[in-house]
Amino acid sequence: MAQIFCSNAIFKTMRIFILSVFLLSTFNLVASEEVEAATEIAENHSEAGHSKSFDPGHMITEHIADAHDWHLWGHTHVPLPVILYTEKGVEVFSSSNFRNHESHNLQPYVGKHYTYILEDEVVHVLNNGEVDHSVSILDLSITKNIVTIFFVFLLMLYIFISVARAYKKNPGKAPRGLQSFMEPLIIFVRDDIAKPNIGKKYERFMPYLLTVFFFIWIANLLGLVPVLPGGANLTGNIAITLTLAAFTFVITTINGNKHYWGHIFAMPGVPAWVLIILTPIEILGVFLRPFVLMIRLFANITAGHIIALAFFSLIFIFGNGGESVGAGLGVGIASWAFTVFMMFLELLVAFLQAFVFTLLSAVYIGSAVEEAHHDSHGEHHPEAETQMIV
Amino acid sequence: MKLVTPDFGLVIWMTLTFLTVLFLLSKFAWKPILKMISEREKTIEDALLSAEKAKEEMAKLTANNELLIKEAQAERDALLKMARDTKDQIINEARDKASKEAERLIEVARETINNERQKAITELKNQVATLSLDVAEKLIRKELSSDGKQRELAESLIADAKLN
Numbered sequence: 424m425a426q427i428f429c430s431n432a433i434f435k436t437m438r439i440f441i442l443s444v445f446l447l448s449t450f451n452l453v454a455s456e457e458v459e460a461a462t463e464i465a466e467n468h469s470e471a472g473h474s475k476s477f478d479p480g481h482m483i484t485e486h487i488a489d490a491h492d493w494h495l496w497g498h499t500h501v502p503l504p505v506i507l508y509t510e511k512g513v514e515v516f517s518s519s520n521f522r523n524h525e526s527h528n529l530q531p532y533v534g535k536h537y538t539y540i541l542e543d544e545v546v547h548v549l550n551n552g553e554v555d556h557s558v559s560i561l562d563l564s565i566t567k568n569i570v571t572i573f574f575v576f577l578l579m580l581y582i583f584i585s586v587a588r589a590y591k592k593n594p595g596k597a598p599r600g601l602q603s604f605m606e607p608l609i610i611f612v613r614d615d616i617a618k619p620n621i622g623k624k625y626e627r628f629m630p631y632l633l634t635v636f637f638f639i640w641i642a643n644l645l646g647l648v649p650v651l652p653g654g655a656n657l658t659g660n661i662a663i664t665l666t667l668a669a670f671t672f673v674i675t676t677i678n679g680n681k682h683y684w685g686h687i688f689a690m691p692g693v694p695a696w697v698l699i700i701l702t703p704i705e706i707l708g709v710f711l712r713p714f715v716l717m718i719r720l721f722a723n724i725t726a727g728h729i730i731a732l733a734f735f736s737l738i739f740i741f742g743n744g745g746e747s748v749g750a751g752l753g754v755g756i757a758s759w760a761f762t763v764f765m766m767f768l769e770l771l772v773a774f775l776q777a778f779v780f781t782l783l784s785a786v787y788i789g790s791a792v793e794e795a796h797h798d799s800h801g802e803h804h805p806e807a808e809t810q811m812i813v
Numbered sequence: 814m815k816l817v818t819p820d821f822g823l824v825i826w827m828t829l830t831f832l833t834v835l836f837l838l839s840k841f842a843w844k845p846i847l848k849m850i851s852e853r854e855k856t857i858e859d860a861l862l863s864a865e866k867a868k869e870e871m872a873k874l875t876a877n878n879e880l881l882i883k884e885a886q887a888e889r890d891a892l893l894k895m896a897r898d899t900k901d902q903i904i905n906e907a908r909d910k911a912s913k914e915a916e917r918l919i920e921v922a923r924e925t926i927n928n929e930r931q932k933a934i935t936e937l938k939n940q941v942a943t944l945s946l947d948v949a950e951k952l953i954r955k956e957l958s959s960d961g962k963q964r965e966l967a968e969s970l971i972a973d974a975k976l977n
Binding site: 484487488489506543544545561562563564565566568569572573576579580583584586587590591594595606609610613626629630631633634638660661662663665666667670721725 | 815816817818819820821822823824825826827828830831833834835837838839841842843844845846847849850852853856
């Protein structure tokens with residue numbers, strides 16, 4: 424593990440890079456969320472008569488979380504299928520059943536096996552008007568995020584299969600149209616991510632790296648689009664980043680060679696008593712790396728969404744529920760200018776996070792398939808390794 | 814803490830779709846695309862290499878051509894020189910021969926002239942002698958036309974003879 428980072432140059436670049444990523448994430452903002460926030464707030468205003476005051480905390484949490492239906496505006500929701508796997512069998516019904524058509528409030532739904540209620544986007548079983556936690560149900564509903572996953576993947580299939588067709592159509596010719604837009608990106612993943620970090624065996628991992636890169640990037644960009652195909656906080660959902668990081672972990676573990684495991688369990692050139700300390704750290708590191716991979720993407724995107732929504736909420740906090748329109752307008756103009764600037768920054772961050780995730784996946788895979796080169800043994804950079812993990 | 818609690822359903826759907834798409838994309842998109850890209854890169858590299866090679870060959874050919882031209886020029890010069898030498902030699906030989914012939918002819922002519930002259934001189938001498946004799950005869954006839962003169966002559970002759 425340590426040898427890969429022996430090269431000081433790589434290590435330095437990485438440190439600067441990771442630092443800048445963290446700095447950027449501090450300023451992350453997502454415009455789409457702001458637009459959505461506006462509709463949400465507008466909705467709150469319309470309901471002002473019902474003495475529903477604006478609660479930014481609740482609004483933000485609602486916007487970054489997954490949902491069982493797709494909220495468009497006001498009381499318009501696109502219903503999505505709810506699929507529940509219970510002890511008594513599978514239940515499939517529309518999410519619109521959870522919503523009262525008159526009052527638009529949530530209501531219980533009487534299914535075949537149980538009575539269900541949606542509480543904070545979690546489906547519970549209702550027993551005599553009380554939530555029964557003893558009945559375990561597996562929620563496999565096609566939620567907003569899953570619809571977005573399908574959309575992203577269908578988009579990718581369409582884009583890249585048509586690009587592949589373009590290659591077959593005129594082999595050996597200069598790329599055209601979509602092909603010429605995607606080719607530099609594919610070559611970027613190959614020449615700047617896979618080749619330098621994995622080495623000779625990079626070809627085997629190219630499909631995975633390319634899929635991950637384009638999935639994260641397109642999902643990030645879709646998060647910037649406020650209308651229907653976008654708007655879901657996909658890459659800012661821990662389940663998604665967990666799955667992606669788990670794939671990297673599985674690939675790293677399956678492909679780990681003798682050299683890789685040897686360095687984890689018995690670092691060569693290290694005295695036995697040091698190994699007692701080092702080996703647990705190394706073993707921890709194996710799990711820490713995908714964990715950090717998961718946290719980084721999740722935290723960057725989610726933090727961005729939260730900050731954006733918080734800034735946007737300022738307008739309505741200053742506007743004081745329509746009482747001080749002037750203050751709201753003033754803050755609104757400042758917020759709008761800020762949003763335009765942040766939209767551009769967000770475009771960069773969308774690409775950067777896809778790049779970082781793919782790059783670190785490649786680095787981890789590279790460390791697993793790296794062949795022993797004895798010249799640098801006994802020269803370890805624990806500091807570099809820590810830097811890499813963080 | 815709902816935010817950091819992974820939803821199990823989402824994980825399952827994500828895993829299933831991701832694996833399916835990974836399979837489909839790698840079979841129908843990534844592999845052909847990467848293959849085509851690397852093939853094209855190879856073609857371009859080969860083309861560049863062969864262009865370089867052709868250029869080198871061209872340079873070699875040009876150098877060769879120049880050498881050939883130089884050789885040809887040298888050969889031509891040598892041939893010209895030889896021809897010139899031969900020509901000079903032939904001319905000189907001819908000239909020598911001609912002058913010798915001329916000399917010989919002149920010699921022959923001179924000899925002939927001499928012979929002719931000798932002949933002419935001899936003939937002239939003979940003629941002069943004949944003429945002289947004729948003249949002398951005529952003179953003598955005239956001198957000796959009278960008896961007195963004949964006597965006188967006879968006396969002088971006798972006188973000469975006496976003296977002798």
